Amino acid sequence: MTYQEVIEELYDLEDQEKVIFKARKFGIISKNSLGVYHKDLKELAKNIGKNSELGIQLFDSGIYEARILCSKIFHPKDLNENLMEKWVRTFENWEICDSFCMGVFAKSNLALTKILEWSTREEEFQKRAAFAIMAAYCMADKTSDNLLFQQFFPMIIDASNDDRFYVKKAVNWALRNIGKRNIDLRQDAIKVANKMIQLEHKSAIWIAKNALKELQKESVRSSDYPRNIYRTP
Template sequence: MPMNQSEIVEYLETNQDARGIAHWERHAEKPGGLKGYGVGLTKLRKFAKTIGKDPELARQLWQSDIYESKIIALLIDDPKANTIEQAEAQVEQLQGGYLAHVFSSCDATLAKAPFVVELAERWVKSDDPMRRRCGHGLLYEISKNYKKSAPDEEWFLAHIEHIEKTYPKQPTNVLMAMASALMGIGKRSKKLNAAALRVARKIGPIDFDPDGQCDPMDVTKHLTSDYVKKKLGL
């Protein structure tokens, strides 16, 4: 039997986490008025799987003022039912970017939509920083696609070149998304690894945590790891 919105709120209330709520309250200004129950993404993913794909419920949850409800909305949406128009509307409603990671990366539902390559192409070149961030998030997800339907090597090389030309003066969150895209692309082949690594070295480690609790993101380190060398025969 399909689940409804009130049952989802009941689940969140039952599973609320004090540490998560404390973290939420420390950063309360960022999500633009959303409420939170401190439920972690791993737990939300497991819960979303019990619901299954339900685009109608996803639309209802997206209108909620609860952070976790919006996350569940993104997780249970059906990529086959998604449209570019819906994606363009939702990218305007990411609460200052607080929902961007699940919207465009982290195995995002949107990345499985049939129009994802077209959308990524459009967004990485956008004047809007949020679209650029999400576009490069989608680019990272596309880089993990090894099916015959995936873009060819030249397509990825063109995006590496675009990142090289445009990374200076990008906001940190856009630069992080670009770095993630380089990291994904650079794991596909020897040629792409060399091209992505050259740009990653130019960018250098990215210090993204104002609290200083996380190490800078170092794409070079990832692309020269023993795992990648073995995978690509480097």
């Protein structure tokens, strides 16, 4: 599909009532939104296939859903730091932040660099991006050993005093996903959570208790990565 064909398709799907509904129900406030749901964008992305050049054009259109679509068709191997910096500075809500972090950033060779760099950013959705990448990277990287993920714990502890809703939710998400990587990291994450409770900071306590509630369940699912160690025949 050409750029113009995709734009026309997006306008055909426009529904401004959905813009209002998403804002009210999910807190998704966005500029220049057409009100196209993810399931429709996912289907459109499937029809397009991976196309990084088209993805850049769609992002530069300024249409909110075109930018979400970019996150679905852009190939992570084509990512560079200039693009990441340009895009992260435009993130205006959790939906577009997470779409890029999960769909593109966490799958790129720059994931670890940006986790480290963005984890101390002041802007809410730029800081959230660091921990959204971290959470997604736990599933994207299937081979690294535990030491890599243990190095995320100090960043999680440092960010646990951030009371902003969309930051603390992402910090919590990252802690839970590290813990769900394998049985040893689960025990490590539980120890970190208990340490955070002792900080006696409201957001740190919320992050920790929410993580413990999931990680201490007998039924918690484990990815068993790396599987050559944690899932033997």
